[in-house]
Amino acid sequence: MHILITGAAGMIGRKLTDALVARGTIQGTPIDSLTLVDVVPPVMPDGMPGAAMAADLSDPKAAVALIENRPDVIFHLAAIVSGEAEADLHKGYSVNLHGTILLCDAITRQDGYRPRLVFTSSIAVFGAPLPDVIPDDQPTLPLTSYGTQKAMGELLISDLSRRGALDGISLRLPTICIRPGKPNAAASGFYSSILREPLVGQDAVLPVPDTTRHWFASPRAAVGFLIHAAEMDLAPMGQDRALSLPGVDATVADEIAALERVAGPDAAARIRREPDETVAKIVAGWPQAFDPARARDLGFVAEPDMDTIIRVHIEDELDGRIPGTDG
Amino acid sequence: MHILITGAAGMIGRKLTDALVARGTIQGTPIDSLTLVDVVPPVMPDGMPGAAMAADLSDPKAAVALIENRPDVIFHLAAIVSGEAEADLHKGYSVNLHGTILLCDAITRQDGYRPRLVFTSSIAVFGAPLPDVIPDDQPTLPLTSYGTQKAMGELLISDLSRRGALDGISLRLPTICIRPGKPNAAASGFYSSILREPLVGQDAVLPVPDTTRHWFASPRAAVGFLIHAAEMDLAPMGQDRALSLPGVDATVADEIAALERVAGPDAAARIRREPDETVAKIVAGWPQAFDPARARDLGFVAEPDMDTIIRVHIEDELDGRIPGTDG
Numbered sequence: 001m002h003i004l005i006t007g008a009a010g011m012i013g014r015k016l017t018d019a020l021v022a023r024g025t026i027q028g029t030p031i032d033s034l035t036l037v038d039v040v041p042p043v044m045p046d047g048m049p050g051a052a053m054a055a056d057l058s059d060p061k062a063a064v065a066l067i068e069n070r071p072d073v074i075f076h077l078a079a080i081v082s083g084e085a086e087a088d089l090h091k092g093y094s095v096n097l098h099g100t101i102l103l104c105d106a107i108t109r110q111d112g113y114r115p116r117l118v119f120t121s122s123i124a125v126f127g128a129p130l131p132d133v134i135p136d137d138q139p140t141l142p143l144t145s146y147g148t149q150k151a152m153g154e155l156l157i158s159d160l161s162r163r164g165a166l167d168g169i170s171l172r173l174p175t176i177c178i179r180p181g182k183p184n185a186a187a188s189g190f191y192s193s194i195l196r197e198p199l200v201g202q203d204a205v206l207p208v209p210d211t212t213r214h215w216f217a218s219p220r221a222a223v224g225f226l227i228h229a230a231e232m233d234l235a236p237m238g239q240d241r242a243l244s245l246p247g248v249d250a251t252v253a254d255e256i257a258a259l260e261r262v263a264g265p266d267a268a269a270r271i272r273r274e275p276d277e278t279v280a281k282i283v284a285g286w287p288q289a290f291d292p293a294r295a296r297d298l299g300f301v302a303e304p305d306m307d308t309i310i311r312v313h314i315e316d317e318l319d320g321r322i323p324g325t326d327g
Numbered sequence: 328m329h330i331l332i333t334g335a336a337g338m339i340g341r342k343l344t345d346a347l348v349a350r351g352t353i354q355g356t357p358i359d360s361l362t363l364v365d366v367v368p369p370v371m372p373d374g375m376p377g378a379a380m381a382a383d384l385s386d387p388k389a390a391v392a393l394i395e396n397r398p399d400v401i402f403h404l405a406a407i408v409s410g411e412a413e414a415d416l417h418k419g420y421s422v423n424l425h426g427t428i429l430l431c432d433a434i435t436r437q438d439g440y441r442p443r444l445v446f447t448s449s450i451a452v453f454g455a456p457l458p459d460v461i462p463d464d465q466p467t468l469p470l471t472s473y474g475t476q477k478a479m480g481e482l483l484i485s486d487l488s489r490r491g492a493l494d495g496i497s498l499r500l501p502t503i504c505i506r507p508g509k510p511n512a513a514a515s516g517f518y519s520s521i522l523r524e525p526l527v528g529q530d531a532v533l534p535v536p537d538t539t540r541h542w543f544a545s546p547r548a549a550v551g552f553l554i555h556a557a558e559m560d561l562a563p564m565g566q567d568r569a570l571s572l573p574g575v576d577a578t579v580a581d582e583i584a585a586l587e588r589v590a591g592p593d594a595a596a597r598i599r600r601e602p603d604e605t606v607a608k609i610v611a612g613w614p615q616a617f618d619p620a621r622a623r624d625l626g627f628v629a630e631p632d633m634d635t636i637i638r639v640h641i642e643d644e645l646d647g648r649i650p651g652t653d654g
Contacts, residue, residue, distance in 0.1 A: 089435060089490065089492070090432075090435070090436075093432075097428075101424075105417075105420075108416060108417070109417075127566065137466055138466070139464055139465070139466040139467065140466065140467075140482075141485075141566060141567050142482070142486065143489070143566060144486075145486050145490065148482050148483065148485070148486035151482050152479045152482050152483065155467075155469070155475050155478050155479050155482075156475065156479065158468075158475070159469065159471075159472050159475035162470070163416065163472065165416070239454065239468060239470060240468050
């Protein structure tokens with residue numbers, strides 16, 4: 001099997017690459033070639049045949065070149081993030097909308113070719129006013145350009161799947177938590193940093209009230225979603241190939257309580273409350289929780305609770321132990 | 328005011344042009360220039376300053392040239408129809424999606440320019456399974472490429488309106504009835520022909536059961552929707568700039584009963600029942616009726632009943648009388 005990953009240098013792209021190399025197979029068949037692409041050259045794992053390259057997906061020639069080799073499975077993760085897509089109108093549309101259109105267009109122009117296409121959409125396709133628990137038939141009414149670009153991609157992929165031009169699925173990933181690495185400027189960054197920083201003995205800032213509720217899955221769960229989406233039979237989905245995914249429904253207070261259970265009261269005491277009305281206002285427009293019955297029925301599984309999300313981070317990022325403790 | 332109409336050579340485009348010329352004003356200001364564009368050169372009304380030209384909207388240069396003159400109001404009607412968009416994948420996406428994207432892109436690249444954009448979407452953004460009466464918060468899940476392209480355009484126009492790059496609205500027109508002219512190959516053609524042909528003493532074929540229900544507005548109502556959309560304050564619509572419109576909810580039996588009331592039993596007897604399972608199956612996936620509360624609150628008005636729709640056709644297309652009668 002030949003696999004193509006766009007956005008392969010990103011956090012999820014790298015973890016997906018590692019997971020595929022560790023498995024060695026997809027859809028029960030050995031992976032014999034991996035093509036990794038991103039705006040910066042991704043790192044190719046040792047001993048894996050294939051190619052890692054830098055390319056701009058908003059360039060029509062880039063998609064044609066990537067698709068010419070007819071990868072069997074395409075993970076289309078490449079995107080400009082929400083904040084940047086809002087700040088730079090044309091860059092956001094160029095990569096997030098045209099990048100996806102060009103990739104799909106290149107696929108439809110190959111005769112007798114119908115690859116599996118796994119597209120990372122986002123819960124940003126939904127915007128306020130929203131019910132407390134979002135059902136599977138919630139209309140997609142985004143409040144950001146990023147969410148709009150993802151919702152447009154979902155429609156395109158459903159239509160081309162219906163026509164048999166590709167076999168696609170769009171996954172609305174929950175907010176990834178605990179996101180490894182350094183704190184970043186994303187409005188959602190605190191959801192991870194109030195857990196990640198205290199776990200290594202550092203302070204973290206909480207800009208929103210403890211009652212703020214949101215929808216989470218670990219990086220490990222996200223990779224599991226992507227691989228399940230690449231292997232499952234998509235026909236039972238029918239015309240609507242976009243899916244809200246399982247996650248953990250947790251308030252900030254739930255996050256802090258879980259941190260205290262897993263890492264002790266000293267860790268929880270590292271969180272400093274510094275209310276920021278701008279962040280609180282952005283976050284208030286976001287989805288709080290989902291009832292992703294369709295995805296559950298299709299076999300997608302997330303963590304059961306926030307304690308598990310924290311333990312996954314300790315296992316995958318901290319070599320299984322909390323620094324400065326025996327735990 | 329400078330007005331641009333794309334798809335100006337089509338049936339609605341010509342009626343809209345005539346209505347604008349007859350009014351002479353838009354938004355309370357004289358219309359001093361009209362630009363008409365279509366794949367064939369539209370006919371320019373006598374004495375109206377402006378230009379009529381043939382252009383291919385899927386050519387990036389075409390949109391840039393049309394927008395350079397900064398029309399104040401843009402009616403974007405140009406589209407490949409449903410059947411052709413399904414038959415020719417690339418042509419449909421090229422005109423219906425890229426044509427709309429290129430027009431919007433040209434607008435966003437003009438500094439300090441924020442035109443009113445009225446986009447004709449379609450009830451084809453909805454596909455089965457559907458409730459008998461479709462509410463305003465129905466998710467858009469199209470079952471055709473045409474419906475997909477329109478739903479994607481709606482999302483784009485809502486987002487660019489939210490950002491202040493344009494002031495747009497997407498109108499999901501009901502099925503136009505009675506469509507003037509000759510019978511065509513569209514699956515929906517019989518809804519008009521079972522009224523239009525008998526009114527001029529000709530036979531018509533009915534391929535579906537009398538119980539088949541659908542959603543209608545006259546060409547005159549459609550032009551009224553477009554002009555209202557060009558003049559109203561769009562701010563109260565908020566983020567969601569797409570609107571299902573009022574119409575007449577009627578079964579085929581309701582159509583025939585209205586025909587008999589307006590034109591007598593001889594006219595109704597001209598309808599020959601020739602069941603066609605293919606047409607019946609296509610039509611079964613279409614919306615039946617709407618509860619367009621938002622549009623009604625925003626002042627959009629359709630005909631009250633099928634009798635009025637028939638009388639509008641007699642007034643506008645038959646010089647006010649039914650041939651061979653005194654009526």
